[in-house]
Amino acid sequence: MLTTARIAQGRFLPSMSRARNAVASAISSPNGKAAEVAAQFDIPSSYGSHEELLADPNIEAVYLPFPNSLHADWIVAAAEAGKDILCEKPLVATTHDYRRVIEACERNGVNLMEAFMYRFHPQHQKVREFIDSGRIGELVSLHARFHFAMDRTNSEVRLQPGMDGGALNDVGCYAVDIMNMVMGRAPESVYGKGTSRTDAVETTVAAILDYGDVLGTLDCGFEGPRTHTFQVIGTKGQITLDKAFDPDPGEIARVTVSLRDGRTESFDIGEDQFRTEIERFSAWVRNSGPEVIHRELTEQNLAVRLALQESLATGLPRTVNDVHAGQHQLLQEQ
Numbered sequence: 001m002l003t004t005a006r007i008a009q010g011r012f013l014p015s016m017s018r019a020r021n022a023v024a025s026a027i028s029s030p031n032g033k034a035a036e037v038a039a040q041f042d043i044p045s046s047y048g049s050h051e052e053l054l055a056d057p058n059i060e061a062v063y064l065p066f067p068n069s070l071h072a073d074w075i076v077a078a079a080e081a082g083k084d085i086l087c088e089k090p091l092v093a094t095t096h097d098y099r100r101v102i103e104a105c106e107r108n109g110v111n112l113m114e115a116f117m118y119r120f121h122p123q124h125q126k127v128r129e130f131i132d133s134g135r136i137g138e139l140v141s142l143h144a145r146f147h148f149a150m151d152r153t154n155s156e157v158r159l160q161p162g163m164d165g166g167a168l169n170d171v172g173c174y175a176v177d178i179m180n181m182v183m184g185r186a187p188e189s190v191y192g193k194g195t196s197r198t199d200a201v202e203t204t205v206a207a208i209l210d211y212g213d214v215l216g217t218l219d220c221g222f223e224g225p226r227t228h229t230f231q232v233i234g235t236k237g238q239i240t241l242d243k244a245f246d247p248d249p250g251e252i253a254r255v256t257v258s259l260r261d262g263r264t265e266s267f268d269i270g271e272d273q274f275r276t277e278i279e280r281f282s283a284w285v286r287n288s289g290p291e292v293i294h295r296e297l298t299e300q301n302l303a304v305r306l307a308l309q310e311s312l313a314t315g316l317p318r319t320v321n322d323v324h325a326g327q328h329q330l331l332q333e334q
Contacts, residue, residue, distance in 0.1 A: 001027045002050045002074060004037045005065040007088065012063060013041045014249070015274035022061075022282040028053035050074065054081035061285060063115070064088060067157040068164035072097035075112065079104040084111040084285040086278075090173045090305065091298055093164040095322065098302060102292065111285040113293040114301075116177055118245045120276040123253045123269045127182065127232065127239055130257060137236030142182060142209075142216040144175030145229045146245055150203075150222035158222075159199045166201035167221045168194065168308060171228075174245045175218035176304045177297065178230055179209055186300040187211045191317040192308045197223075207308055236260055247273070 001008055001024060008027075016024050026045035027034050038046035047053040054062070054077060061084035064074050072092050078085045085105070091114040092098050105112045118124070130136060148171070150156065158165035180186055187209040194202030204221035230244035237259035247253045247270075255267045284293050292298065299322075307318040 001043075001063045001065075002029075002053060002078075003065055004029045004031070004033045008063070008065045009037060009040075011249070011274050012065065012278075013037075013043075015272050016278055017041065018272060018275050019278045019282070021286075022278050026053050026056060026059055050077070054078060054083065059083060061086065061111075061282070065115075068093060068169055069157075069162065072101055075101040076104040079108045079110050079112075082108055082110060084289075086113050086115050086281050088115045089177075090114070090164075090169050090301065092302065093169060093305070095302070095306070098299075105290065105292065109290045111289040111291055111293060113281050113284070114298045115277065116174070116297075117273045117277040118174060118178070119181065119294075119297075120280060121247070121253065121269070121271050121273040123241055123244075123255050123267075123271075124178075124181070126255050126267060126269065127230075127241070130239055131182070131232065131234075135237065135257065136232065136234030136239060136259070139182075139214045139232065139234050141214060141233045142179045143229075143231040143233070144178055144216070144218045144244070145227055146171040146174050146218075146220045147224045147228075148222065148226040149224060152199075159201055159203070161200045166194070167203050167205045168192075168305060168312070170222075171245075172205050172207070172218060172220040172308075173301060173305060174228070175220055175230075176209070176308075177301050178244065179211075179216040179218070180300045180304065181297060182232065183211050183214065183216075185211070186304055186320050187216065189317050189319050190304060190307045190311055192311040193315075194312040202312060205308075205312070207311070209304065247271075 024043045027038050027043050028047035028050045030049055034046035062078050064087040071087055157163045158170050189210045192207030194205040196203040206219040209216035228245040230241040232239040240256045243253040252268045252270045258264045303320050303322050307320045310318045
């Protein structure tokens, strides 16, 4: 694990301690905290620099929870060291960086996966089952929402210009990803609006994603109370998730199906989605590859965010370009 980031200590390492096919072997940080965190989580080795950890021949894979703007450089460095890579979302923010990381991983024969942990919560498989069975009829629209109140410290990189932060990249990427995952493709065009009362980056974003026969909407931001919901509306009914993206440890997520005839059914589902993500990644890199795992979803997410960034800047709708032609089967795999 490179860095002692909050997500690493608060979510990833506790879940890794429960994983069946992976262990935390080393952690690195130039800020002097690596040894302290290693002792807290019983990690055998700690390093004062990331380069030292990458040089350790006993490390097979690395987890990268860096600020977004640093992802590409450290993916390339890890690939050059021959390590399989699980990198926090969003993987990169530009097509240039995407080409860099893909070339480095392919040249060095390593696996790469974007760490969207929510994908591995079984509530999303339940959604897929309801859609495929025709229970809610033909899809009409999708609606994703992710908000939380950010602690505005001077060191908060997601509020700093030039760091690939902002609401769209931090939480809006989940909304984009879940709609692409349900549809199996990216939208044809997007139209978004971003704003902020006090910061140099957008802290609230709303957008329309046009899939042709289906419309998607998202809103996200750093200003309001914590909420992360997803709704799929069909001609015969609707599916609602009350904790769609990031249930707290031990928290139960509810999937509710409401039909036009008034019938309603709810399913309460608990899962440690970080643990499942770690176990799936470990299984994939041991039994397949080298590959970019769920490459189509990563490319679709990037393409949509790029189009939305253009829309935010111009105030105009934008066509989504450079999307991989193949359709993914992630939900069917689980």
